[in-house]
Amino acid sequence: MDIEKVIVEEHEYVGNDYSVLKFKAPIVAGVASPGQFIHLLIPRLEGSILRRPFSIYKVEGEFIYILYKAVGRGTKVLMEVRVGDKLSVMGPLGNDFPVCNEDEFPVFIAGGFGVAPLSFLAKTLPVKGHLFVGGASNCDILCIDDFEAVDCKISIATVDGSVGEQGFVTKPFMTWYKEFGKKCKPVIYSCGPDAMLRAVGEFAVANDIKCYLSLDKHMGCGIGACLACVQKVYDAEGTIVQKRVCKDGPIFSAESIVWEEE
């Protein structure tokens, strides 16, 4: 973990409020693994004091990529960052996805830009897997090329039916699971909206499937000091304890998570 002044190398708008930011960060890039995130100080964000967390989408040599959607004030201002701008990056932070064994079959379940850290992961696993990716519409289906490049099978679902199956991403996954789930040893890796994570996690636990979820919570410090982003989990003895999503996570096994009523 380090704080690095980095230089923006590329900043590409990829449509529908999504952008990919590439910057040179030799120290962070040298040690980053899939599932980890960076804590970025967004420049020229008036009146702002806190950094913003972003999962690492890609690492190429000394470069790090993040894929983000302009959803709030911070990410809207981030869109204005230009090539050559200097940014302060803290990272890599958090834990990473446990790597599956060669006799297991990785299943990636992603919602929207939650696909980004899974793309990074897919490149590093010893076996090819199957991506189930969902979004509101066809423009929310991202990173398909990345998964094609590593020979992953791909199933798509959109809420409006504009591409792939109509409905939530869990639908094509369930269909697949009924047919193939028992024939291989699936390991689920999932990242996306809370409701999707919960559906995936509860299904995995009910069916005794190994499953890792990447949680997203409102963070403060990003390194485990402020306790803003805690999650209730069962520890090894089955006692409910609070873990820090930024430090002990963001990756948690599905069976450890205590889901709370909304």
Add this chain to the structure above:
Amino acid sequence: MKPDLSIDIAGIKMKNPITVASGTFGYGPEYADLVDLNELGAITVKGISREPWDGNSLPRIAEVFGGMVNAIGLQNPGVEGFCEKYLPFLRNYDLPVIVNIWGKTVVDYAETARMLSDHEGIDALEVNISCPNIKEGGISFGTVPESSAEVISAVRKVTKLPIIPKLSPNVSDIKVFAKVAEEEGADAISLINTIPAMVIDIDKRRPFLANVTGGLSGPAIHPVAVKMVWEAASVVDIPVIAMGGAVDAKTVIEFLLAGATAVALGTINFRNPLTITEVVKGIENYMVKNDFESVDQIKMNF
């Protein structure tokens, strides 16, 4: 000549006047990869209670213009958890340790102080009588002079460690509370805690924080803190540890001019923990520029 940055607060020898505000720096290990903890004058750890405490539901923080509002709710591992898990780590550093304590009753405060006093490696207790985020205790002690006196006096009776009551800004006259602390045997005072605040989610049309209200920190509260530090320092002889929105050497030096002996960096640690190093260097430069040989001379020249 190289100026002397060291200070002494109630026998606590600090190599420079910079500490951290309780709750913004964890218990030490969290920032140890990024910051050399030995660069701090002292570390002030997150608030400890007698028993472990879970704190509030989420969301616990909201960013606002010029700061943030938090309602963590004093989540902590309790005295035993702290002493087992963190104290051995902190003993590896050349670093005075100030442990912030809180309770829901006067007995809680005293018991927490007594238990901690049995452990090696603790240099002082900061007594949090001003947290806005728990329903019982906390701020309710800090906003009534008699209740403040009761807590401070109870803690005083059970420990030989220096005690540093942390005062609430949510009072009409901070001088009254500063004097109460001194009269009850406090060795120093610290101020200000966060300012009670509220953020509303306009889409959901309800409070943003699960706790409904929280405490405002960050640069927005700095001028408020400077005024209160200046007022408090004018009426007591014990040292004042100042905190509230300091973000750089300039804002820290304002506190030193206002009468503080030491200054805690708080919310700024979340943005850039390396601020600690920059501020220490900045104070040194300021002292060189103004021919000050000791930190004391800063306030003497206001």
